[in-house]
Amino acid sequence: MSIDSIIAIDHLYTGSIRSLFGNSSFFYVLFAIFTNPYFILLFFYITALFLFSSQNIIKKIIFFFLIGGCVFFVSDYLLKYIFKISRPDLNQFCPSNYSFPSSHSVIAFTYAVFLSFINRHFTLLLLFIAGLIGTSRIYLGCHYLSDVVVGGVIGSLFGYLFFLMFKKYIA
Secondary structure, eight states, X not given: OOHHHHHHHHHXXXXXXXXHHTTOHHHHXXXXXXXXXXXXHHHHHHHHHHHSOSTTHHHHHHHHHXXXXXXXXXXXXXXXXXXXXXXXXXXXXXXXXXXXXXXXXXXXXXXXXXXXHHOGGGHXXXXXXXXXXXXXXXXXXXXXXXXXXXXXXXXXXXXXXXXXXXXXXXX
């Protein structure tokens, strides 16, 4: 299978996901909320405060903020400029940098997986929210399906690695 056929399949599935929700104002507003970086950070930070025990809370919060900074730097400043894949030309509100991987997905899945290891009772909710964030990036025309899926895989790996560090050095 050539790279061109992989790209064609990726574009086909991306278009299918976008057409699944149609041109609805409801979905546009819903996904615009889920893709907003302030919503993403606020949701996961409030969830973290709720899930963390009060022992060493300052260290835990600082560690949690450092996770976001590290993950954002790796996905937005390293990986995007290594792969240099252009964004879909579907929305003028998307950032002008490269598309692959989706930093929104990387960050959302990093936090979702990390917090799932902290408290497994919220795993489905956290992964559902992370999935909605990724889907919002496709629906709004800022990413291809592959950007979001690979971003989710990278984020999940980061989440697990950060949890191991958290368990060893912070908890």
